[in-house]
Amino acid sequence: MSFFGRKPATPALSAQDAINLSKSGEINIIDVRDISELKQTGKAKGAHHIPLMMIQSHANPSHPEFNKSLDTSKPVAIYCASGARSGMAVRALLQMGFESVHNIGGLMHWHSAGGDLEAA
Numbered sequence: 001m002s003f004f005g006r007k008p009a010t011p012a013l014s015a016q017d018a019i020n021l022s023k024s025g026e027i028n029i030i031d032v033r034d035i036s037e038l039k040q041t042g043k044a045k046g047a048h049h050i051p052l053m054m055i056q057s058h059a060n061p062s063h064p065e066f067n068k069s070l071d072t073s074k075p076v077a078i079y080c081a082s083g084a085r086s087g088m089a090v091r092a093l094l095q096m097g098f099e100s101v102h103n104i105g106g107l108m109h110w111h112s113a114g115g116d117l118e119a120a
Contacts (some may be wrong), residue, residue: 013102015113045116075100
């Protein structure tokens with residue numbers, strides 16, 4: 001049931017849970033940081049890079065610029081540097097109709113939980 005027209009919050013998912021689901025191919029991981037951050041630190045292994053300012057087009061299945069490598073049948077875990085931008089991205093994806101979207105915080109949460117990084 002929604003509260004004031006909003007979808008209910010998606011249950012929490014830890015970075016460790018996201019890592020495990022990613023290894024088995026059961027979740028989409030999205031990095032919403034900008035390209036300069038990505039070049040400095042790399043990204044979570046297997047993550048899609050969709051900067052927050054492009055989330056409305058590249059993560060929206062009804063938009064012509066939709067990133068077709070996103071599997072809309074799978075849950076989504078989003079991270080940024082600290083968790084603030086990923087929180088905004090979660091709300092945007094829920095408004096687009098995604099049903100299982102999780103803010104796993106920042107890249108360091110992923111890495112601290114044992115997640116591998118790769119060059120951008």
